[in-house]
Amino acid sequence: MTIDELTPTTGEWLRGVGSMSDVVISSRIRLARNLADRPFLATASATERTEIYRCLTDAITSTSAGSDALLVDIEQTDTLDREVLVERHLVSRQHANGDGSRGVTISPDETRALMINEEDHLRIQALRSGLELEALWEEVSGVDDTLAKRLAFAFDRQFGYLTACPTNVGTGIRVSVMLHLPALKLTKEIERVARAARDMHLAVRGMHGEGTDALGDLYQLSNQTTLGKTEEEIIGVFSETIVPKIVEYERTARDSLAQHSPYQLDDKIWRAYGILVNARRIGSEETQALLSPIRMAIHMERFTSMSVAALNELLLHTQPAHLQKLHGKTLEGEQRDIVRAEYLRSRLAPSP
Amino acid sequence: MSLVCQRCQQAKATVHITDTVPDKRELHLCEDCAEKEGVIIKQHHQSTNEILQQLIKHKAGLGAAGDLACPNCGMTVREFQLKGQLGCSHDYEAFKELLTQLIERAHEGATHHVGKVPATAGETVRKHAGLLRLRRELQEAVEQENYEHAARVRDQIQALESV
Numbered sequence: 001m002t003i004d005e006l007t008p009t010t011g012e013w014l015r016g017v018g019s020m021s022d023v024v025i026s027s028r029i030r031l032a033r034n035l036a037d038r039p040f041l042a043t044a045s046a047t048e049r050t051e052i053y054r055c056l057t058d059a060i061t062s063t064s065a066g067s068d069a070l071l072v073d074i075e076q077t078d079t080l081d082r083e084v085l086v087e088r089h090l091v092s093r094q095h096a097n098g099d100g101s102r103g104v105t106i107s108p109d110e111t112r113a114l115m116i117n118e119e120d121h122l123r124i125q126a127l128r129s130g131l132e133l134e135a136l137w138e139e140v141s142g143v144d145d146t147l148a149k150r151l152a153f154a155f156d157r158q159f160g161y162l163t164a165c166p167t168n169v170g171t172g173i174r175v176s177v178m179l180h181l182p183a184l185k186l187t188k189e190i191e192r193v194a195r196a197a198r199d200m201h202l203a204v205r206g207m208h209g210e211g212t213d214a215l216g217d218l219y220q221l222s223n224q225t226t227l228g229k230t231e232e233e234i235i236g237v238f239s240e241t242i243v244p245k246i247v248e249y250e251r252t253a254r255d256s257l258a259q260h261s262p263y264q265l266d267d268k269i270w271r272a273y274g275i276l277v278n279a280r281r282i283g284s285e286e287t288q289a290l291l292s293p294i295r296m297a298i299h300m301e302r303f304t305s306m307s308v309a310a311l312n313e314l315l316l317h318t319q320p321a322h323l324q325k326l327h328g329k330t331l332e333g334e335q336r337d338i339v340r341a342e343y344l345r346s347r348l349a350p351s352p
Numbered sequence: 353m354s355l356v357c358q359r360c361q362q363a364k365a366t367v368h369i370t371d372t373v374p375d376k377r378e379l380h381l382c383e384d385c386a387e388k389e390g391v392i393i394k395q396h397h398q399s400t401n402e403i404l405q406q407l408i409k410h411k412a413g414l415g416a417a418g419d420l421a422c423p424n425c426g427m428t429v430r431e432f433q434l435k436g437q438l439g440c441s442h443d444y445e446a447f448k449e450l451l452t453q454l455i456e457r458a459h460e461g462a463t464h465h466v467g468k469v470p471a472t473a474g475e476t477v478r479k480h481a482g483l484l485r486l487r488r489e490l491q492e493a494v495e496q497e498n499y500e501h502a503a504r505v506r507d508q509i510q511a512l513e514s515v
């Protein structure tokens with residue numbers, strides 16, 4: 001398996017299946033771990049950093065944690081391929097753009113990605129489409145157990161797992177759920193989501209957007225505290241309390257739009273489609289914004305010209321790095337917008 | 353062209369929304385008003401650095417506290433403040449007083465781990481973690497007046513303590 005082979009596929013986070021997938025795009029759990037007898041990355045020398053990298057990649061690739069995984073040495077990887085990994089949610093942007101010895105191991109189905117020398121020595125990530133947190137926890141915890149048999153992780157009886165930043169200390173767990181909330185945005189009820197999240201001490205932010213507006217109506221909900229609760233309690237707040245509640249808000253808002261403003265709604269959907277099918281140059285952000293009402297419409301069964309799978313493929317493959325990889329060469333901004341429009345027309349226009 | 357927020361008529365409009373569903377509208381708002389109107393979500397989360405800086409300010413200037421250094425890696429509190437990241441796992445011991453306050457602020461008042469313990473951790477560490485978890489469970493059971501459950505948890509605590 002190589003990055004070139006991954007690029008034409010859709011990737012796990014956009015598989016479009018799983019629990020509540022009409023609203024929940026994907027869920028993710030990350031665990032932060034550090035080796036007990038090594039300095040954290042802020043003070044590690046280049047040599048120490050390389051040793052940590054070797055020590056972790058050896059342990060991962062020689063056990064079930066990643067014996068079948070693709071190992072990417074990010075320092076030796078070109079910018080475009082790094083961007084592909086970011087767009088596929090396999091590494092953080094910070095990790096892609098960082099410095100020094102660092103890498104990631106990726107399972108063949110892309111559900112598992114172990115980041116080495118990101119902010120901590122190790123970040124164990126599991127990712128699935130839909131709301132699947134219990135399965136994800138089982139997976140990351142299993143990887144943690146496998147690696148703990150060979151490596152000693154920094155652990156303190158009071159503070160738990162020790163991390164480079166004290167905001168991650170304790171469980172070292174970061175749970176994130178990506179939600180698609182176009183109807184709440186249209187009905188000006190996004191504040192309800194913010195309030196529900198604040199009540200549960202969770203953070204919510206718009207995805208990818210340049211400013212404060214959420215690009216493609218995608219929002220990410222994640223825990224802020226990692227200490228003083230068990231991992232199961234932290235996960236339970238998402239899967240049992242807040243996510244079902246927000247999903248209900250969004251479904252109600254969609255029903256209300258369908259009932260009270262059907263013409264306006266269909267007009268918005270078909271205008272979006274009209275631009276995607278006819279544009280001669282189009283940016284990545286505009287594409288994502290236009291795909292949002294179409295995604296909602298497919299789930300509302302108001303739009304049957306496209307499947308969710310096809311839409312997800314468009315969403316990923318029109319992002320800058322994927323577009324250029326699939327086109328076979330790097331493109332300047334203006335040229336990219338023209339190629340993106342051609343790609344969209346070739347995929348969407350009814351065959352003559 | 354720089355627009356003024358339509359709602360407060362004061363701040364600069366930085367959020368621009370045009371929509372046709374459910375009503376035709378064109379909104380130009382400042383961030384605060386956009387949040388009040390329910391069209392965006394603003395970040396309220398305090399970063400570690402902000403919390404840390406506030407804490408250090410309370411301690412009447414950085415002074416001697418800032419020079420405190422970890423004997424293992426040499427990282428000082430001042431460097432930690434600049435980088436937002438610790439130098440090694442021993443810093444948790446070296447800066448314990450400051451970090452405990454910081455951690456309490458960042459984690460809803462919690463100062464002790466009650467989650468997973470490495471399978472290979474020593475028996476005492478596992479026992480300690482188990483007791484912490486059970487004591488918390490007991491407290492919750494009592495608060496919820498679930499005395500039957502509380503009695504069971506109390507027995508578990510006694511059993512573990514006598515090991």
Ligand SMILES: [Zn+2]
Pocket residue numbers: 357358359360361362363381382383384385386
């Ligand atoms: Zn305003």
Ligand SMILES: [Zn+2]
Pocket residue numbers: 422423424425426427439440441442443
């Ligand atoms: Zn240190």
